[in-house]
Amino acid sequence: MRTTTTVIVGAGQAGLAMSRCLTERAIDHVLLERGEVANAWRGRRDSLRLLTPNWQSRLPGYRYRGADTDGYMTVPEVIDYLCGYADAIDAPVETHGAVTSLETHCDGYLITTTSGRWRARTVVVASGAYNLANIPAFADAVPAVVRSLPATEYRNPGQLDGGGVLVVGASATGVQLAQEIQRSGRPVTLAVGGHVRVPRVYRGMDIMWWLDAIGVLDEHYDQVDDIVRARRLPTFQLIGTPERAAIDLNTLQDQGVQLAGRLAGVTDAGIAQFSGSLPNQCSLADLKLRRLLTAIDTWATDHGLHHEIPEPWRASPTVVEESPPLTLDLAAGTIKTLIWATGCHPDYSWLHIPVLDPKGQIRHQGGVTDMPGLYVIGTKFLRRRKSTFIDGVGDDARDLSNHLAQHLDSLSVH
Amino acid sequence: METVTATTAFADNGVDIEFLRSAREALTAEPEGAKFSWRVTNTWVRGTHSRSTCKSFYGLGAEQSHRAEFSFHGDHPELFSAEDNGATPVELVLAGLASCLTAGVAAVAQQRDIQLRSVSATLQGDMDVRGILGVDADVRNGFSAIRVTYTIDADATPDEVRALVAQSQKRSAVFDIITNPTNIIVAVA
Numbered sequence: 006m007r008t009t010t011t012v013i014v015g016a017g018q019a020g021l022a023m024s025r026c027l028t029e030r031a032i033d034h035v036l037l038e039r040g041e042v043a044n045a046w047r048g049r050r051d052s053l054r055l056l057t058p059n060w061q062s063r064l065p066g067y068r069y070r071g072a073d074t075d076g077y078m079t080v081p082e083v084i085d086y087l088c089g090y091a092d093a094i095d096a097p098v099e100t101h102g103a104v105t106s107l108e109t110h111c112d113g114y115l116i117t118t119t120s121g122r123w124r125a126r127t128v129v130v131a132s133g134a135y136n137l138a139n140i141p142a143f144a145d146a147v148p149a150v151v152r153s154l155p156a157t158e159y160r161n162p163g164q165l166d167g168g169g170v171l172v173v174g175a176s177a178t179g180v181q182l183a184q185e186i187q188r189s190g191r192p193v194t195l196a197v198g199g200h201v202r203v204p205r206v207y208r209g210m211d212i213m214w215w216l217d218a219i220g221v222l223d224e225h226y227d228q229v230d231d232i233v234r235a236r237r238l239p240t241f242q243l244i245g246t247p248e249r250a251a252i253d254l255n256t257l258q259d260q261g262v263q264l265a266g267r268l269a270g271v272t273d274a275g276i277a278q279f280s281g282s283l284p285n286q287c288s289l290a291d292l293k294l295r296r297l298l299t300a301i302d303t304w305a306t307d308h309g310l311h312h313e314i315p316e317p318w319r320a321s322p323t324v325v326e327e328s329p330p331l332t333l334d335l336a337a338g339t340i341k342t343l344i345w346a347t348g349c350h351p352d353y354s355w356l357h358i359p360v361l362d363p364k365g366q367i368r369h370q371g372g373v374t375d376m377p378g379l380y381v382i383g384t385k386f387l388r389r390r391k392s393t394f395i396d397g398v399g400d401d402a403r404d405l406s407n408h409l410a411q412h413l414d415s416l417s418v419h
Numbered sequence: 420m421e422t423v424t425a426t427t428a429f430a431d432n433g434v435d436i437e438f439l440r441s442a443r444e445a446l447t448a449e450p451e452g453a454k455f456s457w458r459v460t461n462t463w464v465r466g467t468h469s470r471s472t473c474k475s476f477y478g479l480g481a482e483q484s485h486r487a488e489f490s491f492h493g494d495h496p497e498l499f500s501a502e503d504n505g506a507t508p509v510e511l512v513l514a515g516l517a518s519c520l521t522a523g524v525a526a527v528a529q530q531r532d533i534q535l536r537s538v539s540a541t542l543q544g545d546m547d548v549r550g551i552l553g554v555d556a557d558v559r560n561g562f563s564a565i566r567v568t569y570t571i572d573a574d575a576t577p578d579e580v581r582a583l584v585a586q587s588q589k590r591s592a593v594f595d596i597i598t599n600p601t602n603i604i605v606a607v608a
Contacts, residue, residue: 269599281598285588292582328564363450 009035011409012116012125014107016042016098018064018087019383019398020131025065025094026406032413036096036131037118039103043087045133049080051161052185054245056177057213061396064090065403075211077245083395104132108357112416113378126416127378127409130356130367134384134393135349141268147343148275148336156182156346162189168341169193171277171333173268175200176239179346180252183262184244194333194340195257197283198267202290202323203241205251207301208314212243219304221297222391223400226371229386236386239348254287254323265330275336279329287323294320351384372405378412380405430574434529452479468494468504513542513565516593520567523587533579536572543567565597 011027011034013020020036027034038044054077055062059069062078067090078086091098102120109115113126138155147153152166156178162185172183175197187193203212216222229235244252254264266280302317333340353361360367360374367374367381371388374381382401383393391397446453455478461471474488492505506514517540528535543566550558571580588594 266598272600278600282588282594285585285594288581288585289589292578292585295578296582 006122006124007035008124009033010125010413011035011127011129012037012114012123013129013131014104014116015039015044015131015133015383016091016096016100017045017131017133017383018043018090018395019133019402020129021087021090021094021096022064022398022402023129023131023382023406024096025067025090026402027409028094028096029065030406030410032406032410034097035123036098037102037104037116037123038098038100039119041100042091042096042098043084045135046080046083046087050156050159052181053080054078055083055395056241056243056245057394057396058211058245061213061217061394062086063396063399065399067093075249076247105355106357107355109376114358127412128380129405129409130353130379130381131383132351132353134351136352138345138349139347140345141347143271144345146271146273146275150338151275151335151340151343153343153345156344157349159344162186162191165189165191166341167191169339170342170344171196171268171335171340172344172346174198174239174346174348175242175254176346176348177241177243180242180254180257181244182344182346183257184252184260187257187260187262191342192261192263194263194265194330195254196265196268196277196279197254197286198239198280199286200239200254200290201241202253202294202320203243203297204253204294204320205243205249207298208305208317210314211249212241215301215304217391217396219300222389222394222397224390226386226388232386235390236384238386253320255321258324263330264325265333271335275334277333277335279331279333281329281331283329284325287325291320291322372401373408378409378416380409430529430532430534432525432529432535434526436526436529439526439530454478464504465502466494467499467501468492509544509546509562512597513544516565516591516597517542517567519591519593520569520584520587523591524569524571524583527583527586527590528573528575531579531583533583534574536574538569538571538573540567540569 010032013023013034013036016036016038021042024034024036040047056077058075059071059078060074062069069086102118104116104118106117107114107128110124113124114128116123116125116128138157140155144153159182165186167190169192170186171194172179172186173196175195179195183193183195205212207215226232242253244250258264264283266283267286268277269280270278272278298317298319305311305314335343351366353365353367356367358376358379360376360379362368369381372381381387382405383398385393388401388404389397392401455476457476459471459473461469463469470490470492472488472490473485475482475484477483491511493508493511494504495501495507496503521538521540524538525535544562545564545566546562547558549555550560569584571583573580575583
């Protein structure tokens with residue numbers, strides 16, 4: 006059994022940022038990584054790029070130094086970037102040892118991995134926000150003639166049969182898959198529930214620049230009305246491309262994608278049932294977009310930018326056909342593939358400490374759990390709206406490493 | 420002489436938003452109390468005429484009761500050779516949807532501190548009756564579409580009013596019941 010002051014579970018962006026902050030405070034620690042650095046970024050789909058521009062990949066003591074500051078990293082570039090960070094901060098990573106159990110032990114914690122055991126006074130869970138796909142219970146009713154897979158297993162259109170594809174979910178992943186699969190010649194139906202519509206570029210600036218500037222990304226977990234809802238919000242409908250192209254339900258429909266409401270169920274006969282709420286879901290997203298652009302315009306005027314940048318504009322309302330489809334016969338043979346782009350959630354099945362809520366998620370206040378010395382980082386809206394972004398985890402790591410250091414000080418006083 | 424004028428007028432739509440907030444908190448801690456059962460009894464009168472009543476329901480872990488028994492008559496119009504003693508069942512569905520959405524508009528307006536002066540809605544359910552008459556098996560029994568038009572006078576911008584109506588749909592029980600499938604288990608006692 007080995008001993009350290011702090012065990013960080015996971016060596017992705019969150020674990021690495023925390024490592025850097027602990028090193029700054031000379032707190033002895035180790036990162037336990039099931040695979041390699043940036044493991045969750047490995048084996049992702051071919052076309053994937055970050056939704057945030059390169060300049061916005063700031064981590065504690067590290068930033069993008071390439072020439073394409075407004076571009077969006079491909080997955081291999083993200084992996085290189087994070088591996089470069091691990092080297093630059095000399096992160097003490099133990100690779101290829103998955104944590105199988107975390108339990109309390111004396112005045113600290115006992116961590117078991119596939120390659121050994123550790124004892125630590127404090128633990129930071131940085132094992133990722135997106136470990137397991139959210140698949141609804143009625144998925145079992147999808148007929149066997151349809152190949153059903155989570156978006157996490159999708160790599161490129163070439164792996165799919167010819168024929169129709171039902172993409173379920175219209176967050177960033179869902180709209181991106183709908184676009185590239187439709188372009189591959191496979192007709193796509195996209196099931197659309199709650200979604201967040203934003204332009205890629207507004208008044209000459211990347212939308213992520215605006216969200217950063219007007220303070221949306223810095224909103225704190227204790228400032229929003231309903232943090233549970235904020236944590237469930239789907240990702241922005243965005244795509245990172247060299248052309249800084251826009252993507253929304255209108256551009257998809259122009260390309261031939263068929264929209265339907267939220268997938269509400271699949272009958273025993275294999276009939277997919279879509280909610281009749283599509284018009285309202287689109288109204289909600291259009292209204293929310295208009296409020297955001299108005300807030301941006303107000304900020305631009307208040308900061309003397311109004312005459313320096315292009316004119317304001319408003320997106321045309323989302324087109325919803327008169328009678329969107331309410332059913333789709335999955336057994337008829339026209340749909341060959343169903344892809345669940347319904348989001349993911351963290352897996353804490355290895356965490357044997359009573360800090361989980363009835364849904365299996367860690368109860369915490371901005372990353373601080375009820376169990377002294379146990380922290381979580383890198384999950385959705387942990388402390389700030391940007392908590393899951395590479396650019397956002399640094400501030401959380403600074404705050405939590407400060408809390409962790411105070412906790413260690415309090416232990417040494419006693 | 421100085422006059423002090425109250426400049427902060429809070430919206431009052433007659434919705435007890437504090438109660439809703441505290442109920443939400445209480446039921447987050449005690450999810451069992453959130454399990455409600457709504458009940459209606461229905462008795463055939465004659466022809467297509469029947470009478471539905473509601474009085475008791477279950478919620479907050481105990482039997483509950485309305486202030487009084489409420490009743491609703493359902494029937495078909497004379498052009499279907501019926502006696503027209505009440506609304507058609509599909510009109511009752513529209514009334515249920517309207518009541519639910521309007522209650523939601525008031526609650527959301529209160530939550531957002533928006534004063535309402537008047538709210539009215541017209542609802543239209545389009546139906547091809549060849550479905551219920553069994554003329555064409557490809558025509559569904561129910562509505563082909565429901566159209567709702569709200570007219571709202573409130574201290575708010577047009578977009579804020581649209582957002583009230585949109586949020587009300589998002590939170591509405593009847594909107595959900597109509598737009599999403601529900602398992603219906605009918606037994607004969």
